[in-house]
Amino acid sequence: MKTLRALCLLLLAAGAVQAVPAADPVLSISPGPFVFDVPYNGSNPPSGTLIITNTGSGKMDWLAVEETPVPWMSLVPPVPAPLLSRNASAQVAIVIDVTGLAPGPYTTRIKVSSTAATNGPLFANVVLNVNEAPRITATPDKFTFSGPNPGGQTLKITNSGGDTLNWTATLSDSWLKLNIKEGALGSGGFVNLFLSVDVTGLAENTYNGKVTINAPGASNTPVDVPVTLTVTFLPVIDVQPATVTFDTPLGASPGTKDIVVKNVGGGTLKWIVEDDGSWLTLSPLKGSLGGGSPAPVTLTVNSTLLAEGVYTAKITVRDEFDASIATKQVDVTLNVNGSPKIGLNPESLSFTVPVDSGGSSPKAVSVTNTGSDVLNWKLVGGATWLMKSKDKGALNPLESDPILLSVNPTGLTPNLYTTTVQIEDPAASNSPKLLIIQMTVTPSSLPTSAPAGQCGLLGLEMVAALLLIRTLKSRGGSR
DSSP: OHHHHHHHHHHHHHHHHHHSOOOOOOEEEESOOEEEEEETTOOOOOOEEEEEEEOSSSOBOOEEEESSOOTTEEEEOOSSOOOBOTTOEEEEEEEEOOTTOOSEEEEEEEEEEOSSSSSOOEEEEEEEEEESSOOEEEESSOEEEEESSOOOEEEEEEEOSSSOEEEEEEESSTTEEESOOEEEEOTTOEEEEEEEEOOTTOOSEEEEEEEEEEOTTOTTOOEEEEEEEEEOSSOOEEEEOSEEEEEEETTOOOOOEEEEEEEOSSSEEEEEEEEOOTTEEEEOOEEEEETTOEEEEEEEEOOTTOOSEEEEEEEEEEESSOTTSOOEEEEEEEEEESSOOEEEESSEEEEEEETTSOOOOOEEEEEEEOSSSOEEEEEEOOOTTEEESOSEEEEOTTOEEEEEEEEOOTTOOSEEEEEEEEEEOTTSTTOOEEEEEEEEEESOSSOSSOOTTOOHHHHHHHHHHHHHHHHHHHTTOOO
């Protein structure tokens, strides 16, 4: 009887385990909202990038569309949209065209949905301000300082409107320092300021202040930039990046990657790192850091015996002896790929060329097969002003192909232009992969008039012609 009862309980338990549903995909989007500020009759702004991620499990389809189509915005997603596995992401370019727009604010939303995800749809707000009056744009829009003696940071002030922005900056607290406190910026002009803090006489604490930018006549004056200062003379752990992803073919191991441990506080940090991944090795495992000092930790993966799939691990960085010092964690994802997978580095390029330059110097992107089998890749799309050194290739696992890209602005007017190309292989698990290219065409690089005391290009040509005639005459070349 006891044996029968134990067997029944075992069968019930087995049934209960089988009844637990598998984890589902979860839809996530970042960043947002998207705000574009441009002067009236100015150039197009740089495109934005919407990142779509599956933060759950399984495979997730997705679709990004304009909730209500508007003529000034277009979306450029990879087509067809790749299925996203756990922690995988896709990018959608948000391209803005301000041609012919009157001054004013314009708004719309991007709708992102998935038939497989447990949540959604999600929305990303898009705001376009076409500014006739001067407008203050501060980048970044907030600052954080920490430690016993934090270094300075850059505050960029831009006139994202028209006319002239006559700006002044005021500081809320004596511990805030700014190297420039006033200036004038034409439409689209900018200036980089050096913002720093002085902790002399401050006790260990968190202080909140702000930089206020005022500009008479600006459409959004004043603009406050919050500043948080945490003064600490004890060690404080920081680790960057917070996430690391490896891709590798079956039966192989990827290259190493580094994380950086830093003491952003004071004193001496006696740090130690640990991980819970049997396929992951860290080196070094411990160290000592003074205030402000960094130390790299190398991550090495051994995936030669792993089956196809997604593996995750967590790295913990902590003080070796003092449990009161907060720990930091890094999430590590390992994709062991049983089919070809497209690796692309970088995933965007930008060029700046004068309208009469005839073309730019080339820049390189690298296509890598981070999966198994052969990746038969090809480039699809791209504007006529984009030049490519090659548009297809075949790569064995872990092989790479460099592609040289350049731009030619012939026939175009000064403005910002955006195009995309897709790297495709129907057999690849993440096909297609999107590459975004931006070209800023500036006015002519040649002078339209000669400076005082110079004869200009035409004058130089005439002088050269006269010298040639005189030379020919002296040699009897003209009789």
